Amino acid sequence: MELWLTARLPEAQKRRIDDWLSQHPQQAAYWQALQQDQRLLAQLDPVHDERNLDDYALASRHTQPARPWRRWPALPTLAAFALGSLCSALLIPLWTTVPTEPANRPAFVQSALQAHALYSVEVRHPVEVGEQEQAHLLKWLSKRLDRPLAAPDLSGLGFQLLGGRLLPAPDGPAAQLMYQDTGGERITLYIAAAADSQPSSFLFSEHRGVSTFYWVDGHWGYSLSGRIDQARLSQLSSQVYQALVL
Incomplete structure (x- = not known):
């Protein structure tokens, strides 16, 4: 039963996704709902076909896919918006939960887990520079890492x-940005x-109760x-990915 919606994957990867979805009925239901929306949209526009599925695969900033609605001149604006919103909310987070972590995780991931465990429990000094000085914080970190940095807006989540x-890292300095919800979770x-x-x-990893989603793009980790639970962290990670990479 092919519930995955990422087109043209290697057969082994397709089978791995199908096997994982068969063991996670709640996530599989989300994929089925997405498939149903795809079929409904196809009825609205005869030009719509499976090619749009590739446009939502994770890609590096050097291979950013074309916007699918530019190929669909006859597709109603509302339908295009619905597909874009649904894929943003469901496709990326659900894809990321497939457990495909390599045997040896990158060194920066272990550093990230340790840094979270150390600083997230701090009461008086959880951060070095507060959000009141966000412009200064980002300028300072950008200069030290020798690359432009932004703080993704996660308020909607x-x-x-x-x-x-x-922070220090295996291959040079690292930046840590901390967020908190109304319940005090960080x-x-x-x-x-x-x-x-x-x-x-x-990719997903966990160490001593701390979960992390991580990825590498352009030699940056x-x-x-x-x-927090894996599903919520996955949704937040997709928001961060879109803000920093896409």
Whole structure:
């Protein structure tokens, strides 16, 4: 039963996704709902076909896919918006939960997990520079990492920026941005060079109760960590990915 919606994957990867979905009926239901929407949209526009599925695969900033609605001149605006919103909310988060972590996780991931465990429990000094000085914080971290940095807006998913700090990492300095929700739960975004790691889509890891979704893009490693459930962390990670990479 093919519930996956990412087109033209290798057969082994397709089977792995199908096997995983067969063991997670709730996530499989989401995929089925997405398939139903695809069929409904296809009825609205005869030009619509499976090619649009490729446009939502995770891609590096160097291979950003074309916007699918530019291929659909006859597709009503509302339908195009519905598909884009649904794929953003469902396709990326659900794809990332497939457990495909390599045997040896990159060094920056372990550093990110340790940094989260150390600083997320701090009461008085969880960050080095607070969100009140966000412009200064991002300028400082950008200069130290020698690359432009931004703080993704996660307020729509219930998390507000607390601030951040500079940290050491295996391949140079790292930046940690911390967010907190109204219940006091904290997540941290860790960004560091990952010179020896290959580009990847989202992978999931867990260490001593701290979960993280991580990926590598352009020799930079990104990791979002927290003590929250995997589905919620996946949704937050997709939001971060879209803000920083797409």
